[in-house]
Amino acid sequence: NIDDVINSLERSLEKAIKAAEKELQLTALEIERDAKLNAPVDTGMLRASITSTGSGSEYEIGTNLEYAPFVEYGTRYMAAQPFLFPAFEKGVKDLKKNINKAVASALR
Numbered sequence: 001n002i003d004d005v006i007n008s009l010e011r012s013l014e015k016a017i018k019a020a021e022k023e024l025q026l027t028a029l030e031i032e033r034d035a036k037l038n039a040p041v042d043t044g045m046l047r048a049s050i051t052s053t054g055s056g057s058e059y060e061i062g063t064n065l066e067y068a069p070f071v072e073y074g075t076r077y078m079a080a081q082p083f084l085f086p087a088f089e090k091g092v093k094d095l096k097k098n099i100n101k102a103v104a105s106a107l108r
Contacts, residue, residue, distance in 0.1 A: 012107055019106035021056050023099045027091050028052040028059035034087035035061065039071075046071060050084075061088070 032052040039047040049063040062068075062084065074080030 015106040016103045019102040023102045031091035038083035
């Protein structure tokens, strides 16, 4: 029956999307954690301000502190102390592989 096939495909697609979104959420939290670990600590405000927000397939990891870009990229008076970009690079390095694995597992 074609309706059964279509329903089965729709359920499989929903499972695959949920598995991929879960992997993205885990990666966003991992990037947030690593950025906090990488952040230099003076008062602790920078570390405490790093957050991840979002859902589904869109996440934003960062800080709202005005001086954070100066710490990340440096100034002519201060060397860069990257904390966010290295965490991002590490987090997304295996993201495609992890999503593929999660989707394959969900479809079994």
